[in-house]
Amino acid sequence: MSYTATWTRVSGTGETMNRTLAAGLAICALFAVCAVFAGRLSPHDPLAQNLAARLQPPSAVHPMGTDELGRDVLSRMLHAAGVSLTVGLVSVGIATVIGTTLGLIAGFYGGLPDTLIMRAVDIMLCFPVFFLILMVVAFLKPNVFNIMVIIGLTSWPGLARYVRGEVLSLRESEFVRSAVMAGFGAGRLLFVHILPNVLVPVVVTFSLGVGGAILTESALSFLGLGVQPPQPSWGNILLAGKEYIHMAWWLSVFPGLAIFFAVIGFTLSGEGIRQWLNPRERG
Amino acid sequence: MLRFLTQRTAVLIPTFIGITLVTFLVVNLSPGGPQVVQDLNVRVSSETRERLVRLYGLDRPVHQRYLSWLRRAVLLDFGTSFKDGKPVMAKIAERLPATLLLNILSLGLVFVVGCLAGIIAAAYRNRWPDRLIDAGVFLGYAVPKYWLALLMMILFGIKLGWLPISGLRSINWEYLSPWRQVTDIAAHLVLPVVILSIGGFAGLARYVRGRMGEELDSDYVRGALAQGASENAVLFGHAFRNTLIPVVTILGLSLPELIGGAFIIETIFSYPGMGRLGFDAIMARDYPLIMGIGTITALLTLAGNFIADVLYGYLDPRIRYR
């Protein structure tokens, strides 16, 4: 008997791409290019100080002006893209792996594992995530690695609960029931039936999560607990912007726009994937 | 209903214990934990240091420390602050009303604007108001709140001078007439509340629109229309009423976001609330205060979720009556 995985969720309308997904991926690609080729694209060294040219407004030489130590803002922004994207992708990756695994276990096996995991989820969700992150980051050295791990370790509860819900409803669905009746073992059920169908909402949540992680990382840097200068981050450039709010509007505007569009890019991608794989609403 | 209530209450206790456990673990087991206390106070003599260690029980094994912490936490006794020796609970109590004010107002704004936007979007499904609101929701989610705060501070506070940009009261507050006192506080609250709410009403509008869309498709809406009811009566009297019930739960679930967001907002606007107290405590490594605030924050969320749960059970007749 030949066998194929049952992709009940993938019911594309035949279009390979829709506008939302295209727009989202385009924006993400743009940022990815900036991040990867930051070295080649930057007109100046992001760490090079030039105290004679402090707080210069945007000009031909410095398209986004200079900061309080005379460093070129555009170059710093390009390098910061790498940091933000890395933190976003890795931290949400960690959260996704943990959350999906625990959600699968809780939903599939039920009973004691389910109770324990859901209790943990409830407890974690009581804490404002940001405060939790703040608490931990304050006690550790604030660097990129720690931030990634912390955001990852504090974002999994929501995903776990969501995945568990999906698994529960899948368990009751007809094709799983018939597979159980046919005598398939737990492993086969999990990997061949349930996992592919859970994967789709997980991918969507992943994209949306990256946007959130970028916001969190920049918020931490803005508070001085994230990426530390001289390493550039959109958040810590904004911090300088707050200091010099009356004199240097460019320090406040550009990093904010960058964060804004990066988040939009990932959120659009997530939305686009969801629209692509689900039938559209009828009027 | 009674069974529902007892179920929900029974869950509270293990959750509370879990909260204390997490707070304790985070502070005491992370590398930068209380052991660092000793490094901070370099000028303090070794005797004083030993006394401090014994006072805070830092020389005892972890599980004993946790149990004594738990015993005190249940009584809301979080010890005294490292920084100035004042009782932690007193410091929190001083700042709590301001934070509660901020959060409650914000919750109210999220509810009103979110529901309105969701209803309009659902009533004009797939037409331009829906698309406009959808776009607005999208942007609201993507904007970094503190950036928006900065921009609005520049615009409304500095350039236009309409609204104050820090604190809760003006310096000369005591000398103002009662009416001016109220408007002064209100003016100080406008920017923080609005910024805090933005993420929240984006999420709620989305949910309300989706849910209302489902309700508007259901048979009882058709039935009501078939009896000759007006579209408004159906929209508000039926579809929205059914949506309201899960909305209550959503609002409850968004409490952690709100309270967490308040940390940043309070810091930017120098708002005298618990959030700023917590932030300062974190920067100063004031552990008792940090643990106190962490626990109280989680408790507030727990209380909020519990109230939301009970309200849900009360509002939905399918739960209230068998």
Next chain:
Amino acid sequence: MTEPVLRFENLGVLYRTPGAAGTRAVHALRGFTLQVTRGSRVGIVGESGSGKTTLGLALLRLLPRSAVCSGSLTLLPRDECCGRAVDVPVLSGKALRHFRGRHASMVFQDPFGAMDPVLRIGRQIVSAIACHRTLRDGAEARAFAERLLERVHLGDPAVVLRKYPHQLSGGQLQRVCIALALAHNPDVVVADEPTTALDAHLREGILSLLDEAAASGSSILLITHDISVVGSHTDRTCILYAGELVEAGPTADITADPLHPYTRLLIAARPTAQQRGAPLTVIPGNLPDLSDTAVFSRCIFLPRCPDRLPVCGRSGPPPVFTRDDRTVRCYRYGGGCGD
């Protein structure tokens, strides 16, 4: 009573649905013509996808915005409150709200889905009454509501009024829905599969309520997929297939002597006591794709018809043939064979 109350003339409904290659039009109902007399009970029989629910919704103007209607639909009300003839498709605003509930009403298939789960039954009945009557106070409203429930033979009306929908059984709740539909003695009641979601033993009770309503002057459009239901509860029957009216006439004539091949198959497919042990008759094949206009260029039932003639494949769609009080769309009764 033979005065007409409702006239469908060439009614057509198409749905615009978004698809992979732009919008397609699904022609759910085509050229439906029927006249309903006052106090009569008309059965509308067809399988899912036949357009029967679309028909009911079209009458109540409850079709979604993606639906485009053509043809005409006229109601001739008993009460001249809005003139002698009501042109249903042009109604809007207050006139439409007046029409719904007062002149035409609907009973839905699932009573639990048809009532708001978070409001008490009394409240829902009173608001339905208040749509078309001014009530002086709560006591009058309650009295009216109780009378309505008595009319549908629900015991203990006062108790029922205070309950929520989920606290009643399916049969009880469907009686409430019928009470709501009859509240203002409408000219037409559309009953869309009123007994399908209920246990079989409750069927007769519900259907006899509709018979009583017809006797008091409200015409009934009984929509069903089960031809055995129409036997004792309708005066006339229409058979719908894939959006077309293929046969219509007095119910007794149709059940005794079905003309259209589809009708014959429907009747043969009923499981009866005599067939115990023998395999059930099924109608092979599937409904045609109603967005493909090519299928409308010939008889719509041709692919599944066991009695086809050579003329069926060579000519366009069969015209309507009338014999006595019956109509049928089939080449077996004319157009090449005389008559």
